[in-house]
């Protein structure tokens with residue numbers, strides 16, 4: 318293999334150009350308009366990329382929700398029915414074993430071994446230190462602040478923090494890893510022997526009953542790789558902003574037995590890491606990725622034999638992908654074994670919407686990686702005082718929070734879980750902000766007799782009505798402290814009027830849209846109701862009665878049903894017919910001035926006292 322000169326390697330890494338054929342790739346096409354690279358600081362520098370040729374953040378990223386919808390549409394179009402995952406958790410005669418490795422980006426301001434800033438959507442290659450691209454002569458500079466979220470993560474996973482841990486080099490050559498090795502902690506991780514309890518409400522497979530506990534073998538710190546964006550014509554664009562970001566790799570014991578439980582595990586880890594502020598972005602935003610290791614063995618071998626050979630499916634980026642990929646790989650391995658073949662240890666890939674995993678390469682073993690202690694890095698010593706302080710200052714963990722949402726506010730556990738998962742944990746914070754402002758407006762103090770109605774109203778709106786807005790606009794602009802395009806104070810204002818029946822639900826929904834579209838300035842909800850005269854002024858009894866008279870016109874058949882009930886010929890009161898007539902009244906009258914309950918009450922009374930006597934007399 319030809320040698321690369323350091324100058325040539327750095328040219329490739331920084332401008333994507335290679336002047337002759339080498340061990341990386343053939344010459345890459347030049348991207349027009351790319352300005353030359355210019356260092357701006359001694360350690361942190363910025364490669365200038367012409368904005369006309371670079372992609373705006375996320376421009377090629379199709380939101381996951383849309384990908385899933387497209388996938389469902391495509392499946393529908395083929396006319397094939399997919400077996401529901403809930404009915405596909407076990408295969409008679411076989412036992413499934415799954416172990417998971419989760420890579421999560423830590424919530425820090427700097428990279429693991431350089432002072433370059435961490436960033437999510439900044440211009441590509443704008444936060445890169447010399448060390449991050451393995452510039453010859455550069456050295457790692459461990460950033461001790463990365464330990465804070467790392468230790469918090471490990472504590473949330475009930476791990477034992479190790480007083481001394483060490484970094485190793487794990488060698489492999491790929492364009493996303495400029496130095497040719499990743500610095501990781503494999504043999505001496507900073508945390509070991511954790512466990513996570515999963516309950517039925519976490520969405521585990523029903524076969525796992527009320528709950529299971531999954532052991533965590535270890536948690537290690539390591540570097541992230543560069544981000545690759547595929548372009549047409551086998552071109553790959555590299556963004557070195559991501560290279561060297563601090564990650565934790567969380568490795569479970571091979572103790573998961575069902576695909577849904579594996580997905581629930583990843584979901585719970587995401588929630589736990591969010592709740593202790595160890596990570597700020599979840600799977601949807603690419604801040605958390607999972608590799609699943611899958612093996613199967615015949616049930617008669619369970620008592621005596623070892624586990625089956627594992628294959629590993631890398632880089633899954635949604636909970637659904639975790640479950641689907643495990644099911645597909647389990648079925649593939651069973652088919653191979655039933656046909657008399659052997660499962661090979663491999664690394665496999667999965668694309669969203671597919672039904673099969675695909676082979677990427679043979680599984681690397683420890684030998685292939687040529688692990689060696691990193692000679693440039695000393696051991697990491699974590700003092701008991703740091704661990705004690707972080708343990709005592711952690712936020713509320715998800716199980717306690719679900720208990721609070723269910724117990725105090727009356728949410729169903731499903732809604733509580735959804736609220737906590739949305740927007741990487743920021744939606745539930747938004748709910749608390751709305752609730753606080755709402756309680757203030759309603760003058761409610763939290764006393765022993767807590768009336769949950771307003772809390773439930775707030776939760777429903779934060780989940781469902783706000784969710785309807787996101788069906789059209791992909792993003793509410795939710796910030797980690799729980800504020801978004803619909804300020805919590807404005808939603809609280811709308812809900813306070815709705816709770817007191819001062820406006821109708823229809824008006825409340827229209828107001829929400831107006832706030833969302835920016836048609837109402839912040840704090841201006843009540844003035845808008847005043848100005849547009851949207852206050853609920855209910856119709857008088859007389860007006861309801863007139864509407865009732867109007868809608869029963871020509872409904873002789875329906876009236877006949879009421880008469881049959883009155884005469885004892887029908888067992889049940891024709892409530893459906895009554896509501897049909899109420900619906901007609903709501904459509905015929907001014908909706909903002911009507912309450913369906915009042916319409917129903919007046920109509921029912923009139924049927925008894927006026928329409929039926931008239932019918933009997935005729």
Ligand SMILES: Nc1ncnc2c1ncn2[C@@H]1O[C@H](COP(=O)(O)OP(=O)(O)OP(=O)(O)O)[C@@H](O)[C@H]1O
Nearest residue numbers: 414415416417568569570571610611612624625627
């Ligand atoms: N027979 C098996 N079936 C299923 N899972 C297994 C089996 N044996 C081991 N595992 C799981 O595979 C995972 C191995 O992860 P680990 O990081 O230790 O090694 P690796 O996959 O070789 O490393 P990497 O992928 O980071 O290069 C663990 O989660 C473990 O529980």
Ligand SMILES: [Mg+2]
Nearest residue numbers: 418566568608
């Ligand atoms: Mg691993």
Ligand SMILES: [Mg+2]
Nearest residue numbers: 418608610629
């Ligand atoms: Mg692995």
